[in-house]
Amino acid sequence: MQFPLDMLTGYFLDQGITVVKEPQHPRALFSWVSAFLDQEAPAVAEGEDDTLRFMGPRALAELREAGTPGRRVVVLGPRDPVPEVLAAGNDDVYVRSALSPELLADRVQRHLMRVVQWNDQMSAMLEEGCINQDLLKASEPVLGCFVALSDSTFSYIAHTPNIAPIDERTAYLVKNGCYSPDTIRVAREHGLMRTWEHQEWTAVHNAPTALCPYPTLDRVIHQRGSYAAHLVMVSPSEISTSQLFLFNLLAKKVEACLERHWRLENPLEQSYSYFLRELLTGNVYDEPQLAEHAKLHGLPLTGLFELCVSDNTWRAGSPNYFAKKVLESEPSCKVAINGQRVAVLLCAPDERRGRIAAMEEEVFSLAHRMRVEVGVSEKFERLDEAALALEKARIALKYGRRKSRRYLAFDEPGTGTEDVFRFRRYFPYFATDPFARSEKFVARLLASPNPLSALRAADRERGTNDLEILRVYLHSEGRVNVVCDLMHMHRNTVTYRLEKIRRLVGGSLDDPDLRMYLRVLYLLTE
Known part of the structure; x- marks a missing residue:
């Protein structure tokens, strides 16, 4: 192992030894030190370029007379005068110490051996x-x-x-x-x-x-x-x-x-990261490849999913920090990072909404503690719908920042709705924004699985008319007796059908945000 000369001078300073002259080339290397006794012949030092010799002023004078090359450490006693010519231009080091050259060289060599042993110990630890x-x-x-x-x-x-x-x-x-x-x-x-x-x-x-x-x-x-x-x-x-x-x-x-x-250690290096980023950008594989890649990266192809996105993670320190804390608090989440934006995929292999709700609680609590705002998509059941869910989460984040204060008087304290923005609440603002250029997204939304398409499919399969029942229910502001009169149905039947509808749309029909979202969907569909 080789050491630079300035490492030696640093050791002298650490030990309180005065350095009178430093080497001209502090990065020059040596690997061994030895003491040159006054009675030794000058020829002993010839040809050992990687050895640093410790000597007194008398031995130095003999070496100079003999013209012996090499780098030296000259040890001056406490009362020795400083030589008039310090051999400037070479890498000789002059120090002042009460220790003899032999003892000082021995201490330096012991220190170097400790460093070598420490370095070898760390190498062995890495191998283990x-x-x-x-x-x-x-x-x-x-x-x-x-x-x-x-x-x-x-x-x-x-x-x-x-x-x-x-x-x-x-x-x-x-x-x-x-x-x-x-x-x-x-x-x-x-x-x-x-x-x-x-x-x-x-x-x-x-x-x-x-x-x-x-x-x-x-x-x-x-x-x-x-x-x-x-x-x-x-x-x-x-x-x-x-x-x-x-x-x-x-x-x-x-x-x-x-x-x-x-x-x-790094969320960016998780094995699924590249695959998830491809899904979020809409680069969806065909069915067999998607199933194969999802299985390879530990993601369920079907189940219940929800996507959260945030772009002000700098409040937490960095996107990586926020992503890592999400993974620590909820390891079953999947995280993708793009610049300052962090997308969190909540996924459960089955369709039990309680598991997603528990994951939501952990992620939203973390975001609230770190003062990070989060846009939340609707829940979806197929992994290939992640790209559309990302757009929904972005819309919720954008319009939630603008409009969330309108709801502070209506939301219960501590619900976290001041920094968690759900798509169903803020989609009407996007749909009615004349500057949003919403046509393309609306077309994708209506062509994708949504509450109305689920009702329509259920009506075709079961021969029911739940889509019309829900439209009348929304138009009558939730008055069941009006639905009974207009649809010519018994109250118990309407109540039963409304419960079925609630399960399909994935929320309570008493929720004003859901009712407004469904009314806008009806208007866009018609």
Whole structure:
């Protein structure tokens, strides 16, 4: 293993040893150190370019007279005068210490061996399938500083367990498992997120920054061209070049570990993501291929589905963070991300609406806590209807933002309707908007499965007239006696048929939003 010369000078500074002269080429490499005794012959040092010799001023004078090449560490005693000519132009290092060259060389070599052993230990741990927490725990004795690793969604992955954080940012990260909203806000305001997105190097901050008043090292790790994780080291003292070298060794091992686990950490890398994005863009396969791909990616072809979409996930920190929290709270959901927009597919293999309602509660509660607005489509029963459901969710999100305040006086407190917008409530606004260019969508909506088409199909199959019963019921503002008179039917029969209709349309006929939605559908159909 080879080390740069500035790693050696950083070690001297960490140990309180004064460096009188630094090497001209700090990135030059060496792999071994040895002490050159005054009584040795100058020829001993010839031909060993990767060995760094420790010596006193007397041995240095002998080597100069003999013209022996090589790089050296000259150890000056506390009272030794500084030579007038420091051999400027080469990579010799001059230090002042009360230790002898032999003892100092021995201590440096012991430190280098510890680094080599630590690096080999981390390599062995990676081969055994370790996690990042194991790497950070093994790094504590060598680094001696607090290190935290957060992923691109600003949530906690690992930290050095036996070294307490000394700044508020990482302390909050360890305690709560994510960055605080204030940290995310400051990072956004100072453009740090954009910097981290493109950062390819280790950033050294010895001066206080907007996020941390202590010296820090920041390393951004990318996977597949995306910002994958953020490795941070916080030090109570100024960052030395030795610490920087050790930190970069750790970063390489963490990057290798993340490469193996990245698919589990990043919602964008879920196996179904590409397939779901294709469905949402309308690129639907034929029936056999759709069934095959759905089975391959763990998605039911039929059942009960609902689609939620949000485009202001920046309030939660990032789209990835919101998506990951959705998957953590409701693992059976499927998530697709496009820019700032996050689409969440709620899916149940059967048609029991209670399962979808439970999933809704988890997702809507998360969105409310993160102040994220969500547009919700209608429920649908076939996976290939996802593209139309996405359009419905977008319409609900767009018009819900404009019109939701009109309903605050009517909705019960705590229902979350101020940030959860359902398609059935806001579709009439879209249908009557002269600037919406709604003809194409309306044509798709009427040609696709909808409450009226379901009633029409049931009437053909059973020989009933539920479609007309519902029209009269809506026109009479829900007065059953008027329906009985106009349809010439007994009240018990009308009540029975209305219950059947309620099950088909998937909601209570006393719901004013559903009744308005159905009336608009009748008008568009006629």
